[in-house]
Amino acid sequence: MKFIPKYIVAIACIALFNACDDELEVKIPYPNDITFNELTLDRFSYEIYDAPFNVGDDESGVVTVNVSNTGNGTFSGFALSNKNFRSYPWSLSRDFAPANGLTASETQQAIDSTAFSVYTDEVNRTENYLVGNTTGDNAYFTLAQPGIVEHVLLANTSYNYLLSNFGSIYSGTSDFETQAYLFSGEAIQNHQIANPSIDLYSAFNLPAPNSVQAVSLRGHGELAKREAGRAAGEIAKQAVLDAGGTETEAEDAYDDTYDDAYDAFNTGYVKLIIEGYLDGSTTGNVEFYLAVRTDVDPENPTYSFILNDWRKVDLTPLGEVDKVLFKMASSYVDDQGKMIYPTTFCLDGIRLQ
Numbered sequence: 638m639k640f641i642p643k644y645i646v647a648i649a650c651i652a653l654f655n656a657c658d659d660e661l662e663v664k665i666p667y668p669n670d671i672t673f674n675e676l677t678l679d680r681f682s683y684e685i686y687d688a689p690f691n692v693g694d695d696e697s698g699v700v701t702v703n704v705s706n707t708g709n710g711t712f713s714g715f716a717l718s719n720k721n722f723r724s725y726p727w728s729l730s731r732d733f734a735p736a737n738g739l740t741a742s743e744t745q746q747a748i749d750s751t752a753f754s755v756y757t758d759e760v761n762r763t764e765n766y767l768v769g770n771t772t773g774d775n776a777y778f779t780l781a782q783p784g785i786v787e788h789v790l791l792a793n794t795s796y797n798y799l800l801s802n803f804g805s806i807y808s809g810t811s812d813f814e815t816q817a818y819l820f821s822g823e824a825i826q827n828h829q830i831a832n833p834s835i836d837l838y839s840a841f842n843l844p845a846p847n848s849v850q851a852v853s854l855r856g857h858g859e860l861a862k863r864e865a866g867r868a869a870g871e872i873a874k875q876a877v878l879d880a881g882g883t884e885t886e887a888e889d890a891y892d893d894t895y896d897d898a899y900d901a902f903n904t905g906y907v908k909l910i911i912e913g914y915l916d917g918s919t920t921g922n923v924e925f926y927l928a929v930r931t932d933v934d935p936e937n938p939t940y941s942f943i944l945n946d947w948r949k950v951d952l953t954p955l956g957e958v959d960k961v962l963f964k965m966a967s968s969y970v971d972d973q974g975k976m977i978y979p980t981t982f983c984l985d986g987i988r989l990q
Contacts, residue, residue: 669697671987673765676717683718683753683768685710691781698989699781702767710749713775715984716768720754721761723795723829725807725841730827731820732839744844748796751843755983756798758945766985768794769963777962780989783915786952786961790986791909793927793944799828800845800978801907801928801943804853808840816856851977854943857969858905858930869898905930907978910964913955920956927982933968947985 671693678684686704693699704714726747727733739747753768755761769776780786793801803818810822824838845851852860873894877887907928913920926934928943952961965980 671697671700671989672763672985673717673767676765678717678719678765681720681722683716683720685712685716689714693781693987693989698784700778700987700989701781702778703775705773705775710745713770713772715776715778716753716770717765718753718755718768718983719761719765720750721757721795722750722754723756723798724827725799725843726750727827729843730839730841732824748843751795751799752979752981754795755947756793756795756945757947763790763947763985766790766792766983769982769984771963771965771980771982774962774964776964777960778987779960780958783957783959785957785990786913786955787988787990788949788951788953788986789984789988790947791925791927791944791950792947792983792985794979794981794983796843796979797907797927797981798943798945799843800851801854803828804856805844805850806840806842816852816859817850845977846979849971849977851969854905854907854928854930854969857977858903861904861968862899862902865902866895866899870895903930903932904968906933907965907967907969907976909982910966911950911952911955912962912964913952913958914960914962915956915958920958921954923950923952923954925950947983949986953990 673692676690676692685706687706689701689703691699691701702715704712704716706712728735728739728743728747755763755766755768799807804816806818806820807825807828808818808820808822809825810819811817812819818840820840820842822840824835824840826832826838827841830837842850870891874887874891877890878884882890905928906926908924908926911923911925913922925948926940926942926944929940931941932938934940955961963982963984965976965982967976967978969977971977
C-alpha cells in the first residue's frame with residue numbers, strides 16, 4: 638500500500654477549506670444594520686434636522702429618514718438622539734425645583750430631557766438612535782432601492798415610559814378615586830436614581846403634552862372599567878324603573894349590572910402600527926405594543942407590560958417595500974380622540990435584506 642505524501646494532504650485540506658469558506662460567505666452574509674452611529678452628535682444630546690437625511694451605505698443599504706422641523710424645538714418625523722435620562726426631572730420636583738419657579742421654556746427643557754431619551758432598564762449601549770413623532774404621518778423612512786426590511790429595534794421614550802408606568806405625578810401616596818399620585822403625598826426616591834439618602838426623596842410632576850395631568854396606564858384602565866360599569870348600570874336601573882319596578886329593585890339592578898360590566902371590560906394600551914408601501918400602495922402592516930394591560934391584546938391576553946428596553950420587531954410580513962410608515966394609537970385619549978401620552982417612540986437597528 639502506498640502512502641500519500643504529507644504535503645499533498647495539506648494542499649488538499651487547504652483547497653477543501655477554501656471551497657467551504659467561499660460557499661459559506663454566499664449562504665450566510667454578515668448582517669450590517671443601519672445604526673445612525675456614523676452621524677455626528679454631541680454626547681447626551683439630540684438634534685432636529687431641517688430636512689430629510691440619508692443614512693447607511695452600500696453594505697447595509699441606504700434609507701432616507703423623514704423629518705419636518707416646525708421650529709421652537711418641535712418636529713414631526715424623526716430626530717436624532719443619544720440621550721438616556723430615565724428619571725423624573727429634578728427641576729420638576731416638589732423639593733428641588735428652583736425657588737423662583739421655572740419659565741415656560743425651562744419647563745419644556747426639563748420635559749424634553751425625557752422626551753428625547755430612550756428608556757432602557759440598564760444604561761443604553763446603542764449610541765445614536767432616532768426619536769419618532771408620528772404626528773401628521775411624517776414618521777417614515779424610504780429605501781433607496783425597494784427591498785425587504787428584516788427587522789427594526791423599537792423602544793419607549795423615557796417620557797412615555799414614566800407617564801405609562803406612574804403618570805404625571807409620582808409620589809408615595811395615591812388617590813383611589815382619581816387613580817393619580819398626589820403631589821402633596823409622601824416623598825419617594827426618584828425613579829432609576831440610586832441614592833441612599835431620604836434627603837433626596839421628593840414628589841415629582843411631569844406634565845403630559847398640552848400640560849395635561851396624565852394617570853398611569855393602569856389607572857386609565859381602572860377608570861375606564863368604572864365608567865363602563867356606571868354606563869351599563871344606569872341603563873339597567875332605568876329599565877327597571879320604566880317597567881314599574883321600585884327604587885330598591887332599580888338599585889339592585891344597577892349594582893349587579895355594574896359588577897358584570899366592570900369585570901367584562903378591559904382596556905389600556907399604547908401601540909405602533911407599522912405600514913409598508915410600494916409604489917404608493919400599501920403592502921401590509923405590523924402592530925407592536927409599547928405598553929399593554931392584561932386581556933387587551935386578543936392574540937396574547939396574558940401580556941401585561943410597559944416596554945423597558947429595545948425590542949427587535951420583525952417587519953418581513955410587510956414584504957417588499959420602498960417606504961415604512963409608523964403610526965401610534967392608544968386607548969387613553971381625550972374627548973376629541975387625541976392621545977393623552979406623547980405620540981413618540983425610539984427607532985434603531987434597521988436591517989435590510
